[in-house]
Amino acid sequence: MIRLLLRPLELILLALIGYNLVVALFGWRDRSAAAHAIESVRRFRVVVPAHNEARVIPNLLADLAQGSDRIQSETVVIADHCDDETSRIADEAGVTVVERDEGSGGKGAALSWYLDRAPLADDEALVVLDADNRVPDDLLARFNDELAAGHTVLQAYLGVSNPDASPLATASALSYWASNRMVQLARRNLGWTADLGGTGMCITSQALADVGGFGTSFAEDQELGVKLLMRTSRRVGLTPEGEVWLVHSKQALQALQRGREQLQDSATRPHGAVHLSASPVLGSVLGSVFRDLLEHAPAVQV
Numbered sequence: 001m002i003r004l005l006l007r008p009l010e011l012i013l014l015a016l017i018g019y020n021l022v023v024a025l026f027g028w029r030d031r032s033a034a035a036h037a038i039e040s041v042r043r044f045r046v047v048v049p050a051h052n053e054a055r056v057i058p059n060l061l062a063d064l065a066q067g068s069d070r071i072q073s074e075t076v077v078i079a080d081h082c083d084d085e086t087s088r089i090a091d092e093a094g095v096t097v098v099e100r101d102e103g104s105g106g107k108g109a110a111l112s113w114y115l116d117r118a119p120l121a122d123d124e125a126l127v128v129l130d131a132d133n134r135v136p137d138d139l140l141a142r143f144n145d146e147l148a149a150g151h152t153v154l155q156a157y158l159g160v161s162n163p164d165a166s167p168l169a170t171a172s173a174l175s176y177w178a179s180n181r182m183v184q185l186a187r188r189n190l191g192w193t194a195d196l197g198g199t200g201m202c203i204t205s206q207a208l209a210d211v212g213g214f215g216t217s218f219a220e221d222q223e224l225g226v227k228l229l230m231r232t233s234r235r236v237g238l239t240p241e242g243e244v245w246l247v248h249s250k251q252a253l254q255a256l257q258r259g260r261e262q263l264q265d266s267a268t269r270p271h272g273a274v275h276l277s278a279s280p281v282l283g284s285v286l287g288s289v290f291r292d293l294l295e296h297a298p299a300v301q302v
Contacts, residue, residue, distance in 0.1 A: 048129050054085040155239065
């Protein structure tokens with residue numbers, strides 16, 4: 001009986017596996033890059049939402065400063081609830097800095113807040129990057145070529161800049177490669193829409209207006225992708241020649257190591273609250289005992 005009930009589930013699973021394998025085959029054919037546009041067809045506004053990113057944002061700003069002279073662009077850093085040197089570093093790099101201390105945190109909320117106050121002009125395109133990304137110097141030029149070819153929404157390839165840094169970084173790099181090749185590029189070759197990745201996104205002012213702007217959720221890329229699909233006929237184009245590299249993997253490994261050390265420390269160090277009831281005479285004796293205890297175990301509360 002159980003075998004009969006499981007048979008439909010097995011068939012469904014096999015169908016899904018077969019579907020994904022067939023789609024993945026279309027990802028092995030590289031696509032041709034768009035022809036180089038002679039001049040900029042759009043002004044690019046590169047917006048970098050940043051929350052306490054002083055340690056990593058200088059690299060991205062240096063990359064953006066190396067861009068093509070034929071591309072008109074402005075870089076804006078949204079210092080979102082920052083209490084470090086992010087604003088100062090961005091200001092010294094010569095980019096526009098907008099500080100945000102109100103409302104909830106998160107990239108979607110920050111983007112929505114900023115664009116409400118500084119909407120895109122009709123001839124602008126918005127590019128969203130994370131503060132810890134690294135980008136090639138021709139990223140905006142590649143976006144410009146694709147916009148000139150007729151696209152209105154673009155997603156750059158995402159990869160890991162330090163794949164050899166750790167096993168976690170290697171696994172992350174392989175995951176991005178598989179996604180880029182067997183999902184994103186396959187969809188592009190089939191004429192389907194690509195997924196937005198949260199960073200490395202480019203969208204024209206008209207396309208953004210058609211979907212009502214960014215949402216305020218923590219999955220702003222997925223929310224925007226769904227609105228593009230449901231409300232308009234716009235496809236998300238893929239730009240393999242303009243790759244955005246993420247360096248999250250090494251930082252994640254470091255965070256995991258710090259968390260492990262903290263857990264080990266809390267497991268071996270006395271901590272917690274001690275509740276004790278005693279007579280005045282016994283209390284005077286225990287007082288000196290607990291003073292010695294608190295000197296050696298300050299995490300204990302009596």
